[in-house]
Amino acid sequence: MSENPKFNEYKDQIIRMLATMFDYLGLDGEFKVEEKGAKIAVRITSSDAGRVIGRKGQTLESLQLLVNRMLFKSDEQAPMVIMDIDGYADNERERRAARRSEDGGERRPRRNGDAPRSSVAQLEAQAQDAAKEVKRWGEPVKLPEMNAHDRRIIHITLKDDPEVTTESIGDGAMKKVVISLKKAE
Numbered sequence: 001m002s003e004n005p006k007f008n009e010y011k012d013q014i015i016r017m018l019a020t021m022f023d024y025l026g027l028d029g030e031f032k033v034e035e036k037g038a039k040i041a042v043r044i045t046s047s048d049a050g051r052v053i054g055r056k057g058q059t060l061e062s063l064q065l066l067v068n069r070m071l072f073k074s075d076e077q078a079p080m081v082i083m084d085i086d087g088y089a090d091n092e093r094e095r096r097a098a099r100r101s102e103d104g105g106e107r108r109p110r111r112n113g114d115a116p117r118s119s120v121a122q123l124e125a126q127a128q129d130a131a132k133e134v135k136r137w138g139e140p141v142k143l144p145e146m147n148a149h150d151r152r153i154i155h156i157t158l159k160d161d162p163e164v165t166t167e168s169i170g171d172g173a174m175k176k177v178v179i180s181l182k183k184a185e
Helices: 007-025 049-053 055-074 088-102 120-137 148-158
Strands: 030-036 039-045 081-085 164-169 176-181
Touching (some): 007 030, 007 039, 055 081, 055 088, 055 148
Antiparallel strands (some): 030 039
């Protein structure tokens, strides 16, 4: 029996969302949804796997983020959804683990386009520190390039601060967040 009593409801909702998205994008796909502990795993099979995965897995990651947001918006108690297509995500995790063990656990140097992963607490602290600096010196602070998820955490952390404003600048998926003083009205 399912650990989550609403699993079948989530399963149906996820399949409807993905089927609609794939239909609009002109993609074919079959979806298998199962429970994995406290998460929901979605295995996608598609002849368009390369298009769904995207460059360095960015499209798959974005699709996963979108499904999580839509599910969370309808039910804040919804479990996290993790997605895989034709074994890509599983293989990618294995490759990363193998690289770490070959390096003796040392992190490899980052290439251009690789974003460091930060915890929510680290990002919130970074946002608060930058806001303090802006308030103290009056000069805007530009944070390093971040993915959309990390930028959103910065924006949400500072949205209720009456003295500062945040703005994402740049092109592509990786952008910088600029924190500056609000203009006097």
